[in-house]
Amino acid sequence: QVQLAESGGGLVQVGGSLRLSCAVSGRTFSDYFMGWFRQAPGKEREFVAGIAWSGGFTHYAESVKGRFTISRDNAENTMYLQMNSLKPEDTAVYYCVADSSASGSSHYNWYDYWGQGTQVTVSS
Numbered sequence: 001q002v003q004l005a006e007s008g009g010g011l012v013q014v015g016g017s018l019r020l021s022c023a024v025s026g027r028t029f030s031d032y033f034m035g036w037f038r039q040a041p042g043k044e045r046e047f048v049a050g051i052a053w054s055g056g057f058t059h060y061a062e063s064v065k066g067r068f069t070i071s072r073d074n075a076e077n078t079m080y081l082q083m084n085s086l087k088p089e090d091t092a093v094y095y096c097v098a099d100s101s102a103s104g105s106s107h108y109n110w111y112d113y114w115g116q117g118t119q120v121t122v123s124s
Contacts, residue, residue, distance in 0.1 A: 022036075
């Protein structure tokens with residue numbers, strides 16, 4: 001069984017920064033594609049960013065390109081999301097996710113492991 005645990009969410013003002021962390025436990029993730037999704041109240045789940053655990057390949061949603069950076073520390077089994085220049089529309093619950101098929105997809109159906117989520121609120 002795989003466990004994902006997010007941390008680092010909180011309240012920040014417009015233009016501020018936050019760094020989310022995702023601690024991974026339970027299995028070796030060398031073949032898994034990892035990512036972040038978010039969901040705002042009344043909206044669909046939205047892909048934010050993804051990273052190949054061993055290859056370093058990354059991709060981002062257009063809405064966060066240039067502002068967010070996804071990274072991972074394989075030795076610590078931890079993934080990060082550095083969020084800069086935050087906007088009110090970034091307010092959402094952010095979820096750490098893992099895809100055991102390593103598809104690299106941005107569709108939530110491919111991700112079979114999800115964390116509990118961490119709230120990010122950007123105030124104007």
